[in-house]
Amino acid sequence: MVRLGNLERAIMEALWQHPDGVFAHDLAAGLPSQPATTTVLTVLVRLSTKGLVTRERVGRAHLYRAAVEKDAVVAEAMRAALEEAGDVEAAVQRFVGTVTPKVAAALREALEARDGGQP
Incomplete structure (x- = not known):
């Protein structure tokens, strides 16, 4: 497993608090630093590549979940x-x-x- 940057860690914390999953725009809005949704999406893709996050298509968006505890x-x-x-x-x-x-x-x-x- 790899080390997490500050935004990666904040996103993972939010995902662990929402085990049923969360959409990227909701994640972005709920983070203290208020990053752009596109930034959160970029980080989610990176976390997915690292095996830390999964995503499920729901309509036109993806629902993201932590893949590890x-x-x-x-x-x-x-x-x-x-x-x-x-x-x-x-x-x-x-x-x-x-x-x-x-x-x-x-x-x-x-x-x-x-x-x-x-x-």
Whole structure:
């Protein structure tokens, strides 16, 4: 998966909030930056090429939906960031030092589940 630019991220956030789909003109009108519909269409085509968005013809327009769940995109971004770290152990240590107890517990549970319940 690839990194997302600011407008791509904003569009994906809007699509995740509308799982039944949304039209490009409605997306453009709902974004804080109020980009032109043609700009949103260009970005939607790019996101579709990346496999992140699907579209369905409805009349003369297309209804756009997220093709992947938000947690999958976030997990991939986290994996890619760690892959770019020169010292993965140091990066993980710094990250763990900044997380809330809730996030620390989720990390612990995920690692234990991956390791078959072994602490």
